Amino acid sequence: MTGSAAGAGEDAEAVDDPMVFEQLLRQRAAREQRRARMRRTGRQVVVLGLFICLLAVLYSLYKVVGGGIDDAQSDWPLIGSILPESDDLKMPPVLDIVSGIFDEPRGTDEPFWSIVGKEAAFTLREAAVGFAIGVVVGLGIAIVLTTSGRLERALVPHVIASQTIPLIAIAPIIVIWGRKSFDFLPFEWQDWMSVSIIATYLTFFPVTINGLRGLQSPRPENLELMDSYAARWGQTLWRLRLPASLPYLFAAFKIAATASVVGAIVGEISAGVKGGLGRRVLLEAQRYTTGPERLYIAVLGAAVLGIFVFAAISSIEYALVGRKGRETVT
Amino acid sequence: MSDAVPAADPQAMAVAVEGASKTFNPGRANEVKALEDIDLDIGQGDFVTLIGPSGCGKSTLLRLIAALIDTTEGSVLVNGKPADAARLDRDYSMVFQRAGLFDWRNVSRNIELPLELMGWKAADRRRRSAEMLDLVKLGEFARHHPAELSGGMQQRVAIARAMSFHPKLLLMDEPFGALDEMTREHMQNELLRIWSETRITVVFVTHSIPEAVFLSTKVVVMSPRPGRIAAVIENDLGERNEATRDDPAFFANVTAVRNALRGGH
Ligand SMILES: Nc1ncnc2c1ncn2[C@@H]1O[C@H](COP(=O)(O)OP(=O)(O)O)[C@@H](O)[C@H]1O
Ligand SMILES: [Mg+2]
Numbered sequence: 250m251t252g253s254a255a256g257a258g259e260d261a262e263a264v265d266d267p268m269v270f271e272q273l274l275r276q277r278a279a280r281e282q283r284r285a286r287m288r289r290t291g292r293q294v295v296v297l298g299l300f301i302c303l304l305a306v307l308y309s310l311y312k313v314v315g316g317g318i319d320d321a322q323s324d325w326p327l328i329g330s331i332l333p334e335s336d337d338l339k340m341p342p343v344l345d346i347v348s349g350i351f352d353e354p355r356g357t358d359e360p361f362w363s364i365v366g367k368e369a370a371f372t373l374r375e376a377a378v379g380f381a382i383g384v385v386v387g388l389g390i391a392i393v394l395t396t397s398g399r400l401e402r403a404l405v406p407h408v409i410a411s412q413t414i415p416l417i418a419i420a421p422i423i424v425i426w427g428r429k430s431f432d433f434l435p436f437e438w439q440d441w442m443s444v445s446i447i448a449t450y451l452t453f454f455p456v457t458i459n460g461l462r463g464l465q466s467p468r469p470e471n472l473e474l475m476d477s478y479a480a481r482w483g484q485t486l487w488r489l490r491l492p493a494s495l496p497y498l499f500a501a502f503k504i505a506a507t508a509s510v511v512g513a514i515v516g517e518i519s520a521g522v523k524g525g526l527g528r529r530v531l532l533e534a535q536r537y538t539t540g541p542e543r544l545y546i547a548v549l550g551a552a553v554l555g556i557f558v559f560a561a562i563s564s565i566e567y568a569l570v571g572r573k574g575r576e577t578v579t
Numbered sequence: 580m581s582d583a584v585p586a587a588d589p590q591a592m593a594v595a596v597e598g599a600s601k602t603f604n605p606g607r608a609n610e611v612k613a614l615e616d617i618d619l620d621i622g623q624g625d626f627v628t629l630i631g632p633s634g635c636g637k638s639t640l641l642r643l644i645a646a647l648i649d650t651t652e653g654s655v656l657v658n659g660k661p662a663d664a665a666r667l668d669r670d671y672s673m674v675f676q677r678a679g680l681f682d683w684r685n686v687s688r689n690i691e692l693p694l695e696l697m698g699w700k701a702a703d704r705r706r707r708s709a710e711m712l713d714l715v716k717l718g719e720f721a722r723h724h725p726a727e728l729s730g731g732m733q734q735r736v737a738i739a740r741a742m743s744f745h746p747k748l749l750l751m752d753e754p755f756g757a758l759d760e761m762t763r764e765h766m767q768n769e770l771l772r773i774w775s776e777t778r779i780t781v782v783f784v785t786h787s788i789p790e791a792v793f794l795s796t797k798v799v800v801m802s803p804r805p806g807r808i809a810a811v812i813e814n815d816l817g818e819r820n821e822a823t824r825d826d827p828a829f830f831a832n833v834t835a836v837r838n839a840l841r842g843g844h
Contacts, residue, residue, distance in 0.1 A: 269719075271729050272720070272723075272727070272728070272729070272732070275727055275728075275729070276727065279727065468677070468679065470675045470677060470679050471679050471681075473642075473645075473647050473673070473675075474673060474675070474679055475696075476647055476666075477645050477647060477666065477671070477672065477673045477750075478669065478672075478692075478693045478696050478697075479666055479667045479669060479696075480696045484696055488681075488692065488695070488696070489681065492681065492683045493681075493683075495683070570683070
């Protein structure tokens with residue numbers, strides 16, 4: 250994108266080939282676009298910060314209003330029966346939540362953010378392994394389905410049906426299988442691996458569905474082009490179908506990544522696996538009265554983890570496909 | 580790969596179509612008789628255009644030659660071999676109306692695509708793609724991505740990609756159909772230059788009469804429903820350049836093709 254042509258941009262008047270001239274105009278427009286995108290990203294960060302502040306303000310305002318609701322129930326019967334009342338136990342003050350992040354919970358000599366951070370890392374590992382397996386399995390299914398329209402029509406309904414089984418119901422089964430049946434594996438099965446399998450269950454699905462669309466997205470003439478070069482099936486897959494499906498796949502990866510965090514947390518809770526954020530949420534809910542802000546912080550930790558994995562996938566996507574004008578996928 | 584293949588008979592016709600018919604979806608409600616009883620010989624080094632109204636089977640005939648689809652009846656030989664054997668030997672290359680470049684590859688890597696499929700070494704590919712970029716005069720755009728190029732430039736890259744492995748035959752399906760008139764004439768001149776430099780055989784589908792007459796040594800006029808060859812017009816204009824477009828002989832042949840398209844003579 251740089252090179253001699255961009256260097257010639259300074260004296261565009263000296264160019265006589267109309268195609269080269271047109272090219273220089275295009276490059277100038279592309280540079281403008283890049284700058285506009287950076288400005289947009291900066292604005293988005295500011296807006297997000299403001300939004301979080303706004304939420305904190307609304308939360309605090311509601312505490313002021315909601316604090317009076319119980320007393321006022323007789324005065325405003327309607328509002329009193331719709332809106333829940335609030336007090337410092339139900340809605341700990343924002344400042345309590347902020348200071349709770351840095352407090353050391355009784356019985357530990359570690360600030361709470363550090364404890365939650367380690368547990369988030371534990372959950373992240375479960376989610377990441379589940380995501381990776383889900384991507385491999387999901388893409389594998391999509392590739393197999395691409396080989397034949399009949400296979401696709403026969404199997405896609407089953408793939409969809411698989412998602413109707415409630416996760417909470419299968420989670421304990423998978424943990425029990427892991428403990429009892431997976432002893433043929435060369436490594437010792439650990440409970441967090443079962444949670445990864447649970448996360449896989451949520452992640453493979455969007456990858457299969459979008460992957461299938463992406464693998465089928467090349468235009469017929471591009472497939473004919475590969476045929477005309479007598480390309481083997483695998484060559485067409487690797488050099489045309491897979492690259493063409495990247496935008497579709499990344500859309501799925503973003504859904505799958507957040508789903509893998511959800512799957513990991515729900516999996517931990519319903520399978521009783523220790524060490525992660527799911528367990529933390531359960532624990533803080535049980536001892537809520539002694540520190541309501543800690544439950545809020547644990548939930549915030551889960552939200553941050555979800556945003557983190559989403560942002561991570563987005564930046565990989567930007568690095569891989571974002572720059573290259575994917576609006577002209579042919 | 581190519582060393583296992585018997586050398587093509589240099590005397591053989593580049594393309595020999597004999598009694599070829601093509602029916603899509605035979606026996607079903609949506610049956611279409613696209614081509615009927617096509618006989619066509621194309622000599623080595625010819626530049627043949629197929630012209631006719633939309634739907635008369637030009638693309639279908641080109642796909643038969645490319646062995647992308649099979650004939651319902653009749654035979655297609657390319658360089659003396661069955662069309663599919665020629666395809667597997669990479670005897671020909673195709674260019675479509677849409678350039679169809681892979682936008683995740685830069686220009687140079689797009690040109691290398693067929694070479695990769697044929698298992699060329701990276702250094703050889705690099706060298707050949709540089710040669711091809713010179714051929715289509717896009718040397719300075721090697722590292723650009725297709726989305727950054729205009730339609731005409733993309734089509735030049737598509738031609739470079741098609742020529743990269745020096746095929747004997749170039750099959751082009753309305754390659755300039757989406758370009759504006761100025762770019763189109765420029766591309767026609769470029770294609771003629773490449774043709775005369777390489778002496779490659781070209782089969783070129785178009786529905787523009789001046790384009791057909793300007794470019795080709797032979798104009799094959801087709802008629803629809805079912806697709807047949809209505810006339811073959813020899814078009815010997817000699818060395819062509821910008822002046823050819825104002826040549827009386829050029830206009831005479833434009834008229835001849837137009838009359839053949841109308842069905843009269
Ligand atoms: N794959 C196909 N299936 C069914 N009908 C087709 C197919 N390809 C082409 N046809 C039909 O064959 C006829 C000739 O098409 P085509 O060769 O594309 O015409 P042209 O290129 O001259 O416009 C048209 O009636 C078209 O609808
Ligand atoms: Mg056509």
